[in-house]
Amino acid sequence: MRKQRQVASDAGLSKQRVVAEAVRLADREGVHGLSMRRLADALGAGAMSLYHYVANKEELLDAMIDVVFEEIELPPEETDWQSAMRRRAISARQVLARHPWAISLMESRTSPGPAHLRHREAVTACLRKAGFPVLMATHAHWLLDVYVYGFALQAASLPFDTADEFAGMAEDVFLPQLPPDEFPYLNESAAALVAAGYDPAGEFIFGLDLVLAALEPLRASA
């Protein structure tokens, strides 16, 4: 019988369990709150035990990113390319909103994991089958990724998440910092945004559809 631990599910460690708990911890406390010691505590283990499942923290972070990619829906095969790309982009945005730490990790992870590669292959396949010439498919893929990750990056850097939070912060924080004579246009747009309501999902769709439409003409030029 195993020694009693402070965690209910004490079914022994495994790389999968370690990585999953790391993701949960990062979701809860942000990437700054993720340390090997705290992760080990959360697993009811000693700090050094983790190093039997990951070579070092870098490898742990790589594995966490790949978990994120596993959560992103692959482009469905049975529809037109725009719907397929739309689906996977929306899924990606949701996943990245759920795991905001992932964006800050992307910049420093250079070698893609298996789920990431599978994802890239599926997206490239979808674009090629839709009639994009090889290099155009590369451009389109790149642009779509830029959009998805760029959006997530900007969204993560905003100190609010909902329309209400935005309205509250606009009144209490932003507008007081923006003298109307020095920043007339920012005042105008902040006021308009408060009136209209800030809607991240809608904002995402707006730009996404613009990008998808802009890519359409590049398709038949094979």
Added chain:
Amino acid sequence: MRKQRQVASDAGLSKQRVVAEAVRLADREGVHGLSMRRLADALGAGAMSLYHYVANKEELLDAMIDVVFEEIELPPEETDWQSAMRRRAISARQVLARHPWAISLMESRTSPGPAHLRHREAVTACLRKAGFPVLMATHAHWLLDVYVYGFALQAASLPFDTADEFAGMAEDVFLPQLPPDEFPYLNESAAALVAAGYDPAGEFIFGLDLVLAALEPLRASA
């Protein structure tokens, strides 16, 4: 007379000097290489002396980001909106390529500095004067920023910078990891990309012009 220090330019510290040296250090060693001690060493000072110019490291990072925004060209006023946005976007890409650490900092900096605000005001002004309705200007501004920062984010996560480096890594690293039967499309596009040559500046212009053209129709609908 001041005590002799290990650094040539020993004209006394100041917040500006501290921040400038921090930027230089981050350029040279990356954001991981930037510690208060190393920064103090580079300035020929003790670690704690820095805390008379910045409240804590967070404030230092905020100030560094604002220095980056100072370097980005404001949209010129005398041309059409597309040329103006093009200029400032290209400038932003160059600046972010020069300071790759800036992108990883953006995600965690939530309150914009003065240069950042001035920049936002200028961009918003340019779009409004070009005839974008208030909310459309917001959408356009957001989309352009998504593109610029998203591009920089992706570029920073690539382990190569030039066409030659890419070609070398493709042969030595990427293709060996991609069994052709499992990843046929990625193989195809990697080969095509090696043949065509990877060109980050060109890739940036390609997507930028696509986005600018897509935004044009939103302009007159006031």
Added chain:
DNA sequence: GTGTACGTCGTACGCCGTACTATGGTCGTA
């Protein structure tokens, strides 16, 4: 002259990632 305020310093504390070493339980084989 002398008080005061400020720039700078060394030191200390509690974190971090992780190298090294020890330990105890499990299991294949005799």
Added chain:
DNA sequence: TACGACCATAGTACGGCGTACGACGTACAC
């Protein structure tokens, strides 16, 4: 059943981090 090998786990320790604290020189106002 006994033993030896293995391996998951734990303990300790080291160097580096951000930074709180208090002491030291000295420039300047009176």
